[in-house]
Amino acid sequence: MPVSPSQHAAPSSDVVAPAPAPRRSVRDEVEQSLRAGLLSGRFVPGHSVTLRGLAQELGVSPMPVREAVRALSAGNALEIRSNGRIQVPQMTPQRLSEILTARLLLEPELALVAAENLDASDAVELRKIDDRVDESLSGGDAETYMQENFAFHFHIYRAAGSQVLMPLVESLWLQFAPFMRTVYGRVGTAALDDHHKEAIDAVRGRDARGLRDAVAADIRCGMELLDRSSGEGLQDA
Amino acid sequence: MPVSPSQHAAPSSDVVAPAPAPRRSVRDEVEQSLRAGLLSGRFVPGHSVTLRGLAQELGVSPMPVREAVRALSAGNALEIRSNGRIQVPQMTPQRLSEILTARLLLEPELALVAAENLDASDAVELRKIDDRVDESLSGGDAETYMQENFAFHFHIYRAAGSQVLMPLVESLWLQFAPFMRTVYGRVGTAALDDHHKEAIDAVRGRDARGLRDAVAADIRCGMELLDRSSGEGLQDA
DNA sequence: TTCGGGCAAATGTGATCACAAATTGGAGGG
DNA sequence: CCCTCCAATTTGTGATCACATTTGCCCGAA
The missing domain is CATH 1.20.120.530 (GntR ligand-binding domain-like)
Known part of the structure; x- marks a missing residue:
């Protein structure tokens, strides 16, 4: 839960780490997390997910989740229905x-x-x-x-x-x-x-x-x- | 250039139209526009594009452009470099x-x-x-x-x-x-x-x-x- | 009990703001 | 003439807000 009204999310670990990371953006972490969830089967077909729900679950704002979901849905890994709702695609x-x-x-x-x-x-x-x-x-x-x-x-x-x-x-x-x-x-x-x-x-x-x-x-x-x-x-x- | 500080972009055509449109979001329009630009060759490999640049060019806010670019880059149609800059991928x-x-x-x-x-x-x-x-x-x-x-x-x-x-x-x-x-x-x-x-x-x-x-x-x-x-x-x- | 009707909560979307990193441009020194 | 360095601008990123739409739910009438 971010408290500061501004600033870049400011996680606790990134500040003290010697930064060996080549620069991981929050969005990429979210996307990888979603990919892993899809590939391991934690997401059931037909199950609907929400931007705010995923955001809270991952402890980030809805913004990076939006982009990650958009990226996944571009590859038909997630489906964005006509009403805008997001769900794991049904299989036919x-x-x-x-x-x-x-x-x-x-x-x-x-x-x-x-x-x-x-x-x-x-x-x-x-x-x-x-x-x-x-x-x-x-x-x-x-x-x-x-x-x-x-x-x-x-x-x-x-x-x-x-x-x-x-x-x-x-x-x-x-x-x-x-x-x-x-x-x-x-x-x-x-x-x-x-x-x-x-x-x-x-x-x-x-x-x-x-x-x-x-x-x-x-x-x-x-x-x-x-x-x-x-x-x-x-x-x- | 949107004038109203709030509201949903409010295009001029959508209000008067009998709404045969199945619900086109601005983001989808941007994405289709980018796809068309890529497919017709208006975008040169190596040419770098900017969120704000595309947004202004299309008369929308950077937000829908972000998601569209993210969707395209998920399919390697656009490249997001390590410094974050967006460009049409080079060919090798x-x-x-x-x-x-x-x-x-x-x-x-x-x-x-x-x-x-x-x-x-x-x-x-x-x-x-x-x-x-x-x-x-x-x-x-x-x-x-x-x-x-x-x-x-x-x-x-x-x-x-x-x-x-x-x-x-x-x-x-x-x-x-x-x-x-x-x-x-x-x-x-x-x-x-x-x-x-x-x-x-x-x-x-x-x-x-x-x-x-x-x-x-x-x-x-x-x-x-x-x-x-x-x-x-x-x-x- | 069942079927509508309407109100409240939730959701996606677009806009805007703040910030850090990177790029760019030009001034100054070699 | 070329290189170096610093500041102003640009750019992506994340957060937050406002809004229209939709979903969900409860209550009341048949």
């Missing part, structure tokens, strides 16, 4: 199908490029992430699972060094993640059969094609899971 | 290559889907648009050319009815359009050899594969043009 069978089509077009290709820049040390890192994925899978912790699964895929994709494809793929993840979370809530995380092991092997063996196919298989697997439980979690209303 | 050979790769992955597929929903009347409409394309091509009017070329492609893509792929493709166009404009300024618009005629024929004959291939060829053609003049217009600084 058609939209889900389109998202998975787009993922299948972009992500395997991105993995193919990334393979050139991945080495054994990345395989080790991926292995560690995948361990946490499996742990949260067996533990039924859907939220952690989604975070680690995201970390796994994007550790690969990031290696491609693409400043164009990467944001597109991120946009897709932001769109389907909230729905994904509700699906896991219904069918449980045990039904998951990702192809992470094959991907790790491909990275270790520097097999670009293999990595691409593993990613494609992983996406197709998620597609089947969603198809199987299609119609249940869709259109919550 | 790598970035250009990535954009064209992404276009080649998405647009032909989008056209393939769209073909199902396109009929003879669309072929007529596309023909009319393509006439204007040719006209502006021979006339050397690069700005009109870019607008009409955009209209041509997106008349096709829109028919796919995809709410997911479409924004991704739009994002790509917003990214390369400003650079494209500078290329045409150098090599002239005469060097263009689009494959619009083949696309129109494919639409008329309801040949989905043919339409997909025509779109792919069109993109590849632009790729070659850009490759040929590569290194000249890049990194203007």
Whole structure:
């Protein structure tokens, strides 16, 4: 709660810190917070959020939240209805199908490029992430699972060094993640059969094609899971 | 210049109109204006814009401009540098290559889907648009050319009815359009050899594969043009 | 109990203000 | 003639206010 009527929010930590931060604006922090919330599934499709609500929750003024929400909604990660209200977009069978089509077009290709820049040390890192994925899978912790699964895929994709494809793929993840979370809530995380092991092997063996196919298989697997439980979690209303 | 210290901007037209408008906010108008400026090439890569400058130019307060700029920058259509300044992103050979790769992955597929929903009347409409394309091509009017070329492609893509792929493709166009404009300024618009005629024929004959291939060829053609003049217009600084 | 009607609270939107950081411009010294 | 430094201006950022619209809720009539 800001007390001073003027001034720049003046958080307590930023003043004493040696400022190693390259200059984080409040807006960026809010946006990252929202992205994380979307990607981990804390935001349910159809759930409506408010500017002032988010602002109070994050301890900032509505202003940075406005810009962050605007940025997210530009990528269809949030929806601004005709009456102006903000909500996490509902999922429809058609939209889900389109998202998975787009993922299948972009992500395997991105993995193919990334393979050139991945080495054994990345395989080790991926292995560690995948361990946490499996742990949260067996533990039924859907939220952690989604975070680690995201970390796994994007550790690969990031290696491609693409400043164009990467944001597109991120946009897709932001769109389907909230729905994904509700699906896991219904069918449980045990039904998951990702192809992470094959991907790790491909990275270790520097097999670009293999990595691409593993990613494609992983996406197709998620597609089947969603198809199987299609119609249940869709259109919550 | 708004005179009243309060109130909602109060445009002159909206009050007397029978309100057929579904509720256009000032921010959306600003965003559309910026999109149009980007797509038609009025914004040069590297050119820096200011919030207050755009606001004054459009006759609104800096506020709606802020949100519009934020939305565009979320899709890499505008760049917000570390010092906060806003500018049209520079083009690099790598970035250009990535954009064209992404276009080649998405647009032909989008056209393939769209073909199902396109009929003879669309072929007529596309023909009319393509006439204007040719006209502006021979006339050397690069700005009109870019607008009409955009209209041509997106008349096709829109028919796919995809709410997911479409924004991704739009994002790509917003990214390369400003650079494209500078290329045409150098090599002239005469060097263009689009494959619009083949696309129109494919639409008329309801040949989905043919339409997909025509779109792919069109993109590849632009790729070659850009490759040929590569290194000249890049990194203007 | 159910269905309207109307009032109060909440919400997005646009404008304006204050401030810090950065840019710019020119004056002064080498 | 060129470089350096300082001040004035510009610019993005965050906060706050005012307003129109909408949502939510309670009360009263059928």
